[in-house]
Amino acid sequence: MAATAAEMISGKLEAEVELHCSPAKFYDMVKNSVHDLPSHSPTHVQAVQVHEGDWDAHGTVKFWIYTCEGKLEVFKERVEYDDAKKTVKLNGLEGDVMKLYKV
Template structure:
């Protein structure tokens, strides 16, 4: 891999069932704005249908205190391994990256009592001066925790 290509990964434990977490990202990402409203402002279908590979979605989000947008295509939904792959095709990330892909996978742990979420960011920077997207990795991890808190807070 050249200095322009990179891959970052993070794991986060959550109390939400893996299949529910997967369903949120694969078929209902527009609900995330209700679960993490400080981060995700809106998510809407641009083309296609929720829960289908090939669907293009628009995200409005706040990252590092700045309002940003992204247009992504859902490249893959793996209901067996509970993973969803998004490829960014337009938006603020494309100002710094030639290619950017996010993969989120949830794996049940301890008989389903909790889940391990694995985030993978794969990217190609436009030039060597572009920083690694560590803060974006933190952003998706913290969004996972917000989803967890939303589903597990005591009513």
């Protein structure tokens, strides 16, 4: 039996995004203000909730409710912050995106 494309995809997913602010300001927003995202983009993100931990703590588990191609979806992630490098690593735990990508 042949594997589907979703079954064959595994590894690391990276994206490059053009920002209209400084990298430091974006990092600060992701780490300290992501809970405000639904008020800035309610058609795309309906809620971001802390499931375990604190908003800006390394290892916090967050639960997202968002819209993708007109469909309401969910995503649960564990977040890792590196303040020295100003990087954020999102480890997917469960949710609709897992139907497309292996972790």
